[in-house]
Amino acid sequence: MLGAIVSGHIADTIGRKGALVVAAVPNIIGWIVITLAQSRNASLLYLGRLLTEFGVGVISFTVPIYIAEIAPKHLRGSLGTVTQLSVSIGILLAYLFGLFLHWRSLAIAGLVPCALLIIGLFFIPESPRWLAKKKSPLYEDSLQSLRGSDADICFEAVEIKSVVETNNQQTSVKLSELRERRYALPLTIGIGLLLLQQLGGVNGIMFYSSSIFKSAGISSANAASVGLACIQVIMTAITAWLMDKTGRRILLIISSGGMTICLLLVGLAFYLKNQLSGDSAMQTFFSALALTSLLVYIISFSIGIGPIPWIIISEILPVNVKGLGGSVANLTNWLSSWIVTMTINMLLEWSSAGTFLLYAFISALTLAFVALRVPESKGRTLEEIEASFR
Known part of the structure; x- marks a missing residue:
């Protein structure tokens, strides 16, 4: 959260590469620091985690912004999905290495x-839009290197300069003007x-998937967790291919709708499993239903709600509020993620069925929010998107 608070200011002050x-x-x-920690003293573990998570807070804002600012409009969605794809691959590698590496070796691998x-x-250029905002003549060189030496960048360069100059007339935005x-x-x-991405429970489910599977009666819970991470990687990769073909809105609607149905089924499975505890055949059926529904839930999450919010936030914020607005959005994301992670065990102890039904309700709210508020940004330049909100 600390990294999130300062991420926008850092990225605006010293550039996307500098951030x-x-x-x-x-x-x-x-x-x-984590590799030097002693088993009987957790203080270095805490310090190491604070340092690494500060970096994550900055990265989670800067990378989507940088990708959105350098990508051509017909590839911006697909390239933006690489952020979530990389996160999914990282989770999968952590699960796999964690099966056979000691925690100290796992930290060295990090x-x-x-x-x-x-x-x-x-080996990469600075964002041409950030350079233009800083009135650097190098923004055209950066844009040319990104588009290729033979590409005609005249129209794109003029469009970027025009919008940036308009925004630079008001270098700072007062809170009242927001x-x-x-x-x-x-x-x-x-x-x-x-906010809705996190409150749907995905991080809590991924972090505690092994214990959730065990409580559902799945014997090979660790293998199921690895399978969950594999599915997330595969589906996020498919989403990268679909993003600029189908558009953002339709994927978000399919994703949130699928998550709602799957979470309802998981909640129902846990409820009926407790009600019919004496019937072994039904216990097996409800365990399979919970496992299958959670797998489809991750598929649904990965095709929309997982990668797309970060893409949209990087596309729709005007240049002169990207730092402030991005920091607030990033902080909201990590704060809600922390709330979910810290409360899921308490909720599961209260009621496993009730927990998933609560997440289903939030996913249904997400569906309504997308249908009513989220515009389509496929195939539009960042400047065109910004103009549509005026």
Whole structure:
């Protein structure tokens, strides 16, 4: 959450590449601190986690913004999905390595992607839109390198410069002005999507999937968790292919609708399993129903609610409120994720069926929110999207 609060200011002040360096350094230090922790003293583990999570808070804002600002409009959705795809792959690798690596070795493995990030930053251009905002003439060079040496960038460069100059006439936005439609509507859509994404329970379910499967009567709970992570990776990859073909809205509607139905079925399975505890055949059936519904829930999440909110928040926020608005949205996301993670065990002890029915209700709210508020941004430039809110 601390990383989320400062992420927008850092990315606006020193650039998207600079923000990623700021994020990578505490990540590296954090993993080193964790490897030095002693088994009987958790203080270094806490310190290491604080450092790595600060980096994650900055990265989770900066990467989607950077991708949205460098991608051509016909590929922006697919490329934006790479963020969630990478998160899914990371979860899968953590599950797989965790099966046979000691926690200290797992922490050492965490250094590798952090180091690769810093090395890779030397070979990529800065965001042309950020350079234009800073009135740097290098924004055209950056855009040309992204589009290819033979590409005609004249129209795109003029469009970027025009919109940035309009926004630069008002370099700072007062809090009272955030109530204006051009700011309030995109902020409401972005923050609402990220809030509902987390309150649907996905992080709690993924973090505690093994214990959930065990309580559902699944004997090989660890294998089921790995299967859950595999499905998330596969479906997120498919979503990257679909994103710029079908559009954002239809995938969000299918996703939230599917999540609602699956969570209702999981809640029903837990309820009936407790009611018919003496019937072994029915117990097996309801365990299979819970497992299948959770797998389809992850599929539904991965095709829409997982990757798309981050894409939309990077697309719809005006340039001059991207730092402030993005930080607020990012903070909302991590705060709601923390709430879900800290409460899911308490809720499951209260009632497993009730927990999933609560998440189903929130997923139904997500469906309604998408249908009523979320616009389609497929095939439109960032400048066209910004103009539509004025």
